[in-house]
Amino acid sequence: MAKTLFITGASSGIGAATARAAAGSGWNVSLMARSEEKLTALASEIGDQALAVPGDATDLDAQSDAVAKTVEKFGALDAAFANAGKGLDKPGTVEGDPEEWHQMIHINIMAALFTARVAIPELKKTKGHILFTGSAAGRRHIKGSIYGATKWFIHGYAGNLAEEVREWGGRCTVIAPGMVDTPFFDEPRPDKLKPEDVADAAMLALDADPRNCIREVFLMPNN
Structure with missing residues:
Protein backbone atom coordinates (compact mmCIF):
# COMPACT_ATOMS: atom_id res chain seq x y z
CA MET A 1 0.00 0.00 0.00
CA ALA A 2 1.38 3.39 -1.01
CA LYS A 3 2.35 5.81 1.71
CA THR A 4 0.65 9.21 1.99
CA LEU A 5 2.20 12.66 2.48
CA PHE A 6 0.24 15.79 3.45
CA ILE A 7 1.85 19.09 2.36
CA THR A 8 0.89 22.67 3.24
CA GLY A 9 1.93 25.51 0.95
CA ALA A 10 1.71 22.94 -1.83
CA SER A 11 0.60 25.03 -4.80
CA SER A 12 4.03 26.29 -5.90
CA GLY A 13 7.74 26.37 -5.08
CA ILE A 14 9.06 23.87 -2.53
CA GLY A 15 5.65 22.40 -1.78
CA ALA A 16 4.80 21.67 -5.41
CA ALA A 17 8.29 20.29 -6.12
CA THR A 18 8.04 17.99 -3.11
CA ALA A 19 4.60 16.80 -4.22
CA ARG A 20 5.98 15.88 -7.64
CA ALA A 21 9.04 14.17 -6.15
CA ALA A 22 7.00 12.17 -3.66
CA ALA A 23 4.46 11.11 -6.27
CA GLY A 24 7.33 10.08 -8.54
CA SER A 25 8.56 7.82 -5.71
CA GLY A 26 5.16 6.17 -5.37
CA TRP A 27 3.65 8.26 -2.56
CA ASN A 28 0.10 9.55 -2.46
CA VAL A 29 0.11 13.30 -1.87
CA SER A 30 -2.50 15.51 -0.23
CA LEU A 31 -2.04 19.13 -1.24
CA MET A 32 -3.15 22.13 0.82
CA ALA A 33 -2.82 25.81 -0.13
CA ARG A 34 -5.01 28.87 -0.48
CA SER A 35 -4.66 29.03 -4.28
CA GLU A 36 -7.38 26.61 -5.37
CA GLU A 37 -6.71 27.07 -9.09
CA LYS A 38 -2.98 26.27 -8.83
CA LEU A 39 -3.64 23.42 -6.41
CA THR A 40 -6.23 21.80 -8.66
CA ALA A 41 -3.91 22.10 -11.66
CA LEU A 42 -1.07 20.43 -9.75
CA ALA A 43 -3.31 17.61 -8.52
CA SER A 44 -4.55 17.07 -12.07
CA GLU A 45 -0.96 16.96 -13.33
CA ILE A 46 0.01 14.31 -10.76
CA GLY A 47 -3.14 12.25 -11.25
CA ASP A 48 -4.88 9.71 -9.04
CA GLN A 49 -2.10 9.81 -6.45
CA ALA A 50 -3.01 13.41 -5.57
CA LEU A 51 -5.79 15.04 -3.57
CA ALA A 52 -6.33 18.80 -3.59
CA VAL A 53 -7.66 20.18 -0.30
CA PRO A 54 -7.76 23.98 -0.74
CA GLY A 55 -7.64 25.96 2.49
CA ASP A 56 -5.80 28.38 4.72
CA ALA A 57 -3.07 26.71 6.78
CA THR A 58 -3.48 29.37 9.49
CA ASP A 59 -6.99 27.98 10.12
CA LEU A 60 -6.79 25.05 12.55
CA ASP A 61 -10.19 23.71 11.53
CA ALA A 62 -9.24 23.86 7.85
CA GLN A 63 -6.09 21.81 8.48
CA SER A 64 -8.01 19.33 10.60
CA ASP A 65 -10.58 18.91 7.83
CA ALA A 66 -7.81 18.51 5.23
CA VAL A 67 -6.14 15.71 7.19
CA ALA A 68 -9.51 14.00 7.72
CA LYS A 69 -10.18 14.09 3.96
CA THR A 70 -6.68 12.77 3.33
CA VAL A 71 -7.17 9.76 5.58
CA GLU A 72 -10.64 9.17 4.18
CA LYS A 73 -9.29 9.00 0.62
CA PHE A 74 -5.97 7.21 1.12
CA GLY A 75 -6.61 5.21 4.28
CA ALA A 76 -3.79 6.52 6.46
CA LEU A 77 -1.28 9.33 6.91
CA ASP A 78 2.42 8.47 6.88
CA ALA A 79 4.03 11.92 6.73
CA ALA A 80 3.19 15.61 6.93
CA PHE A 81 5.24 18.53 5.62
CA ALA A 82 4.57 21.89 7.33
CA ASN A 83 5.86 23.98 4.46
CA ALA A 84 3.54 27.01 4.25
CA GLY A 85 5.35 30.28 4.91
CA LYS A 86 5.98 33.86 3.87
CA GLY A 87 8.51 36.66 4.22
CA LEU A 88 8.19 40.39 4.68
CA ASP A 89 7.83 43.19 2.15
CA LYS A 90 9.05 45.68 4.76
CA PRO A 91 11.83 44.17 6.85
CA GLY A 92 13.28 45.80 9.93
CA THR A 93 12.07 46.37 13.47
CA VAL A 94 11.36 50.08 13.22
CA GLU A 95 10.60 50.31 9.51
CA GLY A 96 8.51 47.13 9.37
CA ASP A 97 4.74 46.82 9.35
CA PRO A 98 3.35 45.22 12.54
CA GLU A 99 0.32 43.92 10.64
CA GLU A 100 2.65 42.17 8.21
CA TRP A 101 4.55 40.71 11.18
CA HIS A 102 1.26 39.37 12.50
CA GLN A 103 0.44 37.67 9.20
CA MET A 104 3.92 36.20 8.86
CA ILE A 105 4.02 34.86 12.40
CA HIS A 106 0.65 33.20 11.90
CA ILE A 107 1.70 31.38 8.74
CA ASN A 108 5.34 30.67 9.64
CA ILE A 109 4.71 29.59 13.21
CA MET A 110 1.04 28.97 13.99
CA ALA A 111 0.33 27.12 10.75
CA ALA A 112 3.27 24.80 11.46
CA LEU A 113 2.00 24.16 14.98
CA PHE A 114 -1.44 23.43 13.58
CA THR A 115 0.01 20.91 11.11
CA ALA A 116 1.72 19.10 13.97
CA ARG A 117 -1.41 19.19 16.11
CA VAL A 118 -3.74 17.70 13.49
CA ALA A 119 -1.27 15.29 11.90
CA ILE A 120 0.32 13.65 14.94
CA PRO A 121 -2.74 11.63 16.02
CA GLU A 122 -2.73 10.00 12.56
CA LEU A 123 1.06 9.72 12.37
CA LYS A 124 1.10 7.82 15.66
CA LYS A 125 -0.89 5.06 13.96
CA THR A 126 1.76 4.63 11.25
CA LYS A 127 4.90 5.59 13.20
CA GLY A 128 5.03 8.44 10.74
CA HIS A 129 7.21 11.40 9.94
CA ILE A 130 6.70 15.16 10.21
CA LEU A 131 8.83 17.67 8.32
CA PHE A 132 9.15 21.44 8.59
CA THR A 133 10.57 24.00 6.20
CA GLY A 134 13.20 25.85 8.19
CA SER A 135 15.84 28.11 6.69
CA ALA A 136 19.48 29.06 6.71
CA ALA A 137 18.05 32.21 8.34
CA GLY A 138 17.05 30.03 11.29
CA ARG A 139 20.63 28.89 11.82
CA ARG A 140 22.43 32.23 12.06
CA HIS A 141 21.75 35.75 13.27
CA ILE A 142 20.82 38.26 10.58
CA LYS A 143 20.64 41.93 11.51
CA GLY A 144 17.05 42.85 12.38
CA SER A 145 15.51 39.80 10.68
CA ILE A 146 12.08 39.09 12.11
CA TYR A 147 11.56 36.51 9.39
CA GLY A 148 14.74 34.78 10.55
CA ALA A 149 13.41 34.76 14.11
CA THR A 150 10.32 32.82 12.97
CA LYS A 151 12.62 30.22 11.43
CA TRP A 152 14.66 30.03 14.66
CA PHE A 153 11.37 29.05 16.27
CA ILE A 154 10.81 26.33 13.68
CA HIS A 155 14.29 24.90 14.20
CA GLY A 156 13.86 24.89 17.97
CA TYR A 157 10.37 23.45 17.88
CA ALA A 158 11.30 20.74 15.38
CA GLY A 159 14.14 19.62 17.64
CA ASN A 160 11.83 19.52 20.62
CA LEU A 161 9.18 17.64 18.65
CA ALA A 162 11.72 15.09 17.47
CA GLU A 163 12.28 14.16 21.12
CA GLU A 164 8.54 13.84 21.64
CA VAL A 165 7.65 11.72 18.62
CA ARG A 166 10.54 9.28 19.04
CA ILE A 175 14.68 21.09 6.00
CA ALA A 176 16.85 24.23 6.09
CA PRO A 177 17.65 25.72 2.69
CA GLY A 178 19.53 28.86 1.83
CA MET A 179 18.11 31.10 -0.88
CA VAL A 180 15.78 29.21 -3.23
CA ASP A 181 14.59 30.45 -6.62
CA THR A 182 10.84 30.51 -5.91
CA PRO A 183 7.97 33.04 -6.05
CA PHE A 184 8.92 33.84 -2.43
CA PHE A 185 11.22 36.47 -3.99
CA ASP A 186 10.09 39.34 -6.22
CA GLU A 187 12.87 38.72 -8.73
CA PRO A 188 14.12 35.40 -10.16
CA ARG A 189 17.25 33.99 -8.52
CA PRO A 190 18.48 31.58 -11.21
CA ASP A 191 21.91 31.08 -9.59
CA LYS A 192 20.42 29.88 -6.30
CA LEU A 193 18.89 26.60 -5.16
CA LYS A 194 15.90 25.24 -7.05
CA PRO A 195 12.73 23.95 -5.38
CA GLU A 196 13.67 20.50 -6.66
CA ASP A 197 16.86 20.61 -4.56
CA VAL A 198 14.78 21.13 -1.44
CA ALA A 199 12.36 18.41 -2.51
CA ASP A 200 15.32 16.04 -2.86
CA ALA A 201 16.32 16.89 0.72
CA ALA A 202 12.80 16.14 1.96
CA MET A 203 12.80 12.80 0.14
CA LEU A 204 16.22 11.96 1.59
CA ALA A 205 14.74 12.25 5.07
CA LEU A 206 11.52 10.43 4.20
CA ASP A 207 13.29 7.55 2.49
CA ALA A 208 15.81 6.92 5.27
CA ASP A 209 15.49 3.65 7.15
CA PRO A 210 13.00 4.05 10.04
CA ARG A 211 15.82 3.47 12.52
CA ASN A 212 17.46 6.66 11.20
CA CYS A 213 15.90 10.02 12.07
CA ILE A 214 17.53 12.68 9.92
CA ARG A 215 16.72 15.61 12.15
CA GLU A 216 18.00 18.38 9.89
CA VAL A 217 19.05 18.78 6.27
CA PHE A 218 20.94 22.03 5.68
CA LEU A 219 21.55 22.95 2.05
CA MET A 220 23.10 26.05 0.50
CA PRO A 221 23.74 27.36 -3.04
CA ASN A 222 27.25 26.38 -4.06
CA ASN A 223 28.18 29.81 -5.43
Whole structure:
Protein backbone atom coordinates (compact mmCIF):
# COMPACT_ATOMS: atom_id res chain seq x y z
CA MET A 1 0.00 0.00 0.00
CA ALA A 2 1.38 3.39 -1.01
CA LYS A 3 2.35 5.81 1.71
CA THR A 4 0.65 9.21 1.99
CA LEU A 5 2.20 12.66 2.48
CA PHE A 6 0.24 15.79 3.45
CA ILE A 7 1.85 19.09 2.36
CA THR A 8 0.89 22.67 3.24
CA GLY A 9 1.93 25.51 0.95
CA ALA A 10 1.71 22.94 -1.83
CA SER A 11 0.60 25.03 -4.80
CA SER A 12 4.03 26.29 -5.90
CA GLY A 13 7.74 26.37 -5.08
CA ILE A 14 9.06 23.87 -2.53
CA GLY A 15 5.65 22.40 -1.78
CA ALA A 16 4.80 21.67 -5.41
CA ALA A 17 8.29 20.29 -6.12
CA THR A 18 8.04 17.99 -3.11
CA ALA A 19 4.60 16.80 -4.22
CA ARG A 20 5.98 15.88 -7.64
CA ALA A 21 9.04 14.17 -6.15
CA ALA A 22 7.00 12.17 -3.66
CA ALA A 23 4.46 11.11 -6.27
CA GLY A 24 7.33 10.08 -8.54
CA SER A 25 8.56 7.82 -5.71
CA GLY A 26 5.16 6.17 -5.37
CA TRP A 27 3.65 8.26 -2.56
CA ASN A 28 0.10 9.55 -2.46
CA VAL A 29 0.11 13.30 -1.87
CA SER A 30 -2.50 15.51 -0.23
CA LEU A 31 -2.04 19.13 -1.24
CA MET A 32 -3.15 22.13 0.82
CA ALA A 33 -2.82 25.81 -0.13
CA ARG A 34 -5.01 28.87 -0.48
CA SER A 35 -4.66 29.03 -4.28
CA GLU A 36 -7.38 26.61 -5.37
CA GLU A 37 -6.71 27.07 -9.09
CA LYS A 38 -2.98 26.27 -8.83
CA LEU A 39 -3.64 23.42 -6.41
CA THR A 40 -6.23 21.80 -8.66
CA ALA A 41 -3.91 22.10 -11.66
CA LEU A 42 -1.07 20.43 -9.75
CA ALA A 43 -3.31 17.61 -8.52
CA SER A 44 -4.55 17.07 -12.07
CA GLU A 45 -0.96 16.96 -13.33
CA ILE A 46 0.01 14.31 -10.76
CA GLY A 47 -3.14 12.25 -11.25
CA ASP A 48 -4.88 9.71 -9.04
CA GLN A 49 -2.10 9.81 -6.45
CA ALA A 50 -3.01 13.41 -5.57
CA LEU A 51 -5.79 15.04 -3.57
CA ALA A 52 -6.33 18.80 -3.59
CA VAL A 53 -7.66 20.18 -0.30
CA PRO A 54 -7.76 23.98 -0.74
CA GLY A 55 -7.64 25.96 2.49
CA ASP A 56 -5.80 28.38 4.72
CA ALA A 57 -3.07 26.71 6.78
CA THR A 58 -3.48 29.37 9.49
CA ASP A 59 -6.99 27.98 10.12
CA LEU A 60 -6.79 25.05 12.55
CA ASP A 61 -10.19 23.71 11.53
CA ALA A 62 -9.24 23.86 7.85
CA GLN A 63 -6.09 21.81 8.48
CA SER A 64 -8.01 19.33 10.60
CA ASP A 65 -10.58 18.91 7.83
CA ALA A 66 -7.81 18.51 5.23
CA VAL A 67 -6.14 15.71 7.19
CA ALA A 68 -9.51 14.00 7.72
CA LYS A 69 -10.18 14.09 3.96
CA THR A 70 -6.68 12.77 3.33
CA VAL A 71 -7.17 9.76 5.58
CA GLU A 72 -10.64 9.17 4.18
CA LYS A 73 -9.29 9.00 0.62
CA PHE A 74 -5.97 7.21 1.12
CA GLY A 75 -6.61 5.21 4.28
CA ALA A 76 -3.79 6.52 6.46
CA LEU A 77 -1.28 9.33 6.91
CA ASP A 78 2.42 8.47 6.88
CA ALA A 79 4.03 11.92 6.73
CA ALA A 80 3.19 15.61 6.93
CA PHE A 81 5.24 18.53 5.62
CA ALA A 82 4.57 21.89 7.33
CA ASN A 83 5.86 23.98 4.46
CA ALA A 84 3.54 27.01 4.25
CA GLY A 85 5.35 30.28 4.91
CA LYS A 86 5.98 33.86 3.87
CA GLY A 87 8.51 36.66 4.22
CA LEU A 88 8.19 40.39 4.68
CA ASP A 89 7.83 43.19 2.15
CA LYS A 90 9.05 45.68 4.76
CA PRO A 91 11.83 44.17 6.85
CA GLY A 92 13.28 45.80 9.93
CA THR A 93 12.07 46.37 13.47
CA VAL A 94 11.36 50.08 13.22
CA GLU A 95 10.60 50.31 9.51
CA GLY A 96 8.51 47.13 9.37
CA ASP A 97 4.74 46.82 9.35
CA PRO A 98 3.35 45.22 12.54
CA GLU A 99 0.32 43.92 10.64
CA GLU A 100 2.65 42.17 8.21
CA TRP A 101 4.55 40.71 11.18
CA HIS A 102 1.26 39.37 12.50
CA GLN A 103 0.44 37.67 9.20
CA MET A 104 3.92 36.20 8.86
CA ILE A 105 4.02 34.86 12.40
CA HIS A 106 0.65 33.20 11.90
CA ILE A 107 1.70 31.38 8.74
CA ASN A 108 5.34 30.67 9.64
CA ILE A 109 4.71 29.59 13.21
CA MET A 110 1.04 28.97 13.99
CA ALA A 111 0.33 27.12 10.75
CA ALA A 112 3.27 24.80 11.46
CA LEU A 113 2.00 24.16 14.98
CA PHE A 114 -1.44 23.43 13.58
CA THR A 115 0.01 20.91 11.11
CA ALA A 116 1.72 19.10 13.97
CA ARG A 117 -1.41 19.19 16.11
CA VAL A 118 -3.74 17.70 13.49
CA ALA A 119 -1.27 15.29 11.90
CA ILE A 120 0.32 13.65 14.94
CA PRO A 121 -2.74 11.63 16.02
CA GLU A 122 -2.73 10.00 12.56
CA LEU A 123 1.06 9.72 12.37
CA LYS A 124 1.10 7.82 15.66
CA LYS A 125 -0.89 5.06 13.96
CA THR A 126 1.76 4.63 11.25
CA LYS A 127 4.90 5.59 13.20
CA GLY A 128 5.03 8.44 10.74
CA HIS A 129 7.21 11.40 9.94
CA ILE A 130 6.70 15.16 10.21
CA LEU A 131 8.83 17.67 8.32
CA PHE A 132 9.15 21.44 8.59
CA THR A 133 10.57 24.00 6.20
CA GLY A 134 13.20 25.85 8.19
CA SER A 135 15.84 28.11 6.69
CA ALA A 136 19.48 29.06 6.71
CA ALA A 137 18.05 32.21 8.34
CA GLY A 138 17.05 30.03 11.29
CA ARG A 139 20.63 28.89 11.82
CA ARG A 140 22.43 32.23 12.06
CA HIS A 141 21.75 35.75 13.27
CA ILE A 142 20.82 38.26 10.58
CA LYS A 143 20.64 41.93 11.51
CA GLY A 144 17.05 42.85 12.38
CA SER A 145 15.51 39.80 10.68
CA ILE A 146 12.08 39.09 12.11
CA TYR A 147 11.56 36.51 9.39
CA GLY A 148 14.74 34.78 10.55
CA ALA A 149 13.41 34.76 14.11
CA THR A 150 10.32 32.82 12.97
CA LYS A 151 12.62 30.22 11.43
CA TRP A 152 14.66 30.03 14.66
CA PHE A 153 11.37 29.05 16.27
CA ILE A 154 10.81 26.33 13.68
CA HIS A 155 14.29 24.90 14.20
CA GLY A 156 13.86 24.89 17.97
CA TYR A 157 10.37 23.45 17.88
CA ALA A 158 11.30 20.74 15.38
CA GLY A 159 14.14 19.62 17.64
CA ASN A 160 11.83 19.52 20.62
CA LEU A 161 9.18 17.64 18.65
CA ALA A 162 11.72 15.09 17.47
CA GLU A 163 12.28 14.16 21.12
CA GLU A 164 8.54 13.84 21.64
CA VAL A 165 7.65 11.72 18.62
CA ARG A 166 10.54 9.28 19.04
CA GLU A 167 8.67 7.95 22.10
CA TRP A 168 6.26 6.23 19.74
CA GLY A 169 8.65 5.55 16.87
CA GLY A 170 7.97 8.73 14.91
CA ARG A 171 10.48 10.98 13.19
CA CYS A 172 10.81 14.74 12.77
CA THR A 173 12.99 16.63 10.30
CA VAL A 174 13.61 20.29 9.58
CA ILE A 175 14.68 21.09 6.00
CA ALA A 176 16.85 24.23 6.09
CA PRO A 177 17.65 25.72 2.69
CA GLY A 178 19.53 28.86 1.83
CA MET A 179 18.11 31.10 -0.88
CA VAL A 180 15.78 29.21 -3.23
CA ASP A 181 14.59 30.45 -6.62
CA THR A 182 10.84 30.51 -5.91
CA PRO A 183 7.97 33.04 -6.05
CA PHE A 184 8.92 33.84 -2.43
CA PHE A 185 11.22 36.47 -3.99
CA ASP A 186 10.09 39.34 -6.22
CA GLU A 187 12.87 38.72 -8.73
CA PRO A 188 14.12 35.40 -10.16
CA ARG A 189 17.25 33.99 -8.52
CA PRO A 190 18.48 31.58 -11.21
CA ASP A 191 21.91 31.08 -9.59
CA LYS A 192 20.42 29.88 -6.30
CA LEU A 193 18.89 26.60 -5.16
CA LYS A 194 15.90 25.24 -7.05
CA PRO A 195 12.73 23.95 -5.38
CA GLU A 196 13.67 20.50 -6.66
CA ASP A 197 16.86 20.61 -4.56
CA VAL A 198 14.78 21.13 -1.44
CA ALA A 199 12.36 18.41 -2.51
CA ASP A 200 15.32 16.04 -2.86
CA ALA A 201 16.32 16.89 0.72
CA ALA A 202 12.80 16.14 1.96
CA MET A 203 12.80 12.80 0.14
CA LEU A 204 16.22 11.96 1.59
CA ALA A 205 14.74 12.25 5.07
CA LEU A 206 11.52 10.43 4.20
CA ASP A 207 13.29 7.55 2.49
CA ALA A 208 15.81 6.92 5.27
CA ASP A 209 15.49 3.65 7.15
CA PRO A 210 13.00 4.05 10.04
CA ARG A 211 15.82 3.47 12.52
CA ASN A 212 17.46 6.66 11.20
CA CYS A 213 15.90 10.02 12.07
CA ILE A 214 17.53 12.68 9.92
CA ARG A 215 16.72 15.61 12.15
CA GLU A 216 18.00 18.38 9.89
CA VAL A 217 19.05 18.78 6.27
CA PHE A 218 20.94 22.03 5.68
CA LEU A 219 21.55 22.95 2.05
CA MET A 220 23.10 26.05 0.50
CA PRO A 221 23.74 27.36 -3.04
CA ASN A 222 27.25 26.38 -4.06
CA ASN A 223 28.18 29.81 -5.43
